[in-house]
Amino acid sequence: xxxxxxxxxxxxxxxxxxxxxNIPIKAVARYTVCDTRTWGDCNRRKTWNGDIxxxxxxxxxxxxGTDDKVVQTLMHELVHTACFDDGHTxxxxxxxxxxxxxxxxxxxxxxxSAEELGVNKMDSSNYVVQxxxxxxxxxxxQSYIVKDLIRKEKGLSACRNYRCPHCSKQNSFKLIKR
Numbered sequence: 001x002x003x004x005x006x007x008x009x010x011x012x013x014x015x016x017x018x019x020x021x022n023i024p025i026k027a028v029a030r031y032t033v034c035d036t037r038t039w040g041d042c043n044r045r046k047t048w049n050g051d052i053x054x055x056x057x058x059x060x061x062x063x064x065g066t067d068d069k070v071v072q073t074l075m076h077e078l079v080h081t082a083c084f085d086d087g088h089t090x091x092x093x094x095x096x097x098x099x100x101x102x103x104x105x106x107x108x109x110x111x112x113s114a115e116e117l118g119v120n121k122m123d124s125s126n127y128v129v130q131x132x133x134x135x136x137x138x139x140x141x142q143s144y145i146v147k148d149l150i151r152k153e154k155g156l157s158a159c160r161n162y163r164c165p166h167c168s169k170q171n172s173f174k175l176i177k178r
Contacts, residue, residue, distance in 0.1 A: 003033050003062045010067060011055070014074035021102045023095050026081035030054040033062060035126075036140065039112060040073045042080035053081045064119045072106040073117070075099055079108065128177035133167035136176075149175040 001009070011031045018025050034056040045052045055077045061070060079099070083091035088110040096108035107116065114120065125138035127146045139146055148158035153175065163170045 003059065006070075007031050007033055007057055007062055010070045011074050013067075014071045014078055017071070017103065018075060018078055018099070021098060023079065023098065024082050025078045026051065026053055028053045028055050028078070028081065032056045033059050035059055039117065040077045042077040042084070044081075044084050051084075053084075060119050061117060065117050068105055069117045069119075072108070073112075075106060076108050125177070127175065129173050130176045131164040131167060132169060132172040133164060135164060135166040145173065146175065149173060 008031055011028070015025065015028075029052050032054065036056060036058050038058065039061050040055060040057045043054050043056070045054075055074070057070065057073060057077075061073060065073075076096075079092055079095045082095060086092045099106055099108045125140060127139040127142065129137045129139065129145055129149065131137075137145075142150075144160055145162050148160055148162075152158050158171075161171055162173060164172060
């Protein structure tokens, strides 16, 4: 089974579980595998004929995460279809608690760490920046610090100064994965 098929199969499982406990999710037009910095996201497009929802799940979670962790993330995103304008407050929290009461194995919260989802953080990050103190920072996209470190590797000057939140040293970073 390829990644897209796994996503579609597990999305049906998540939808059935939410419908079983009467969470009023909306129909999702498209489930997509993507390379985002988040585990998943729910998008809404307003049309004259009503709202159209699409959900994206990151490739690293689909490749490394267990079925339960992918279903947990899908349920989180599906809850957004029921209360899109609430973000992670209001009815989102109510529905999250309802899911966790019905299915204790799931943690419906605003964020989950790579460790909680069983994903190797190094594999899910496109860029890893390390301070002299040993602290590592993981990035999916080229942030300012990553762009400046790439410039520095090419012998160009960096644009900004950066301080490590862990040890407070200034400009003590190197790019260790790209």
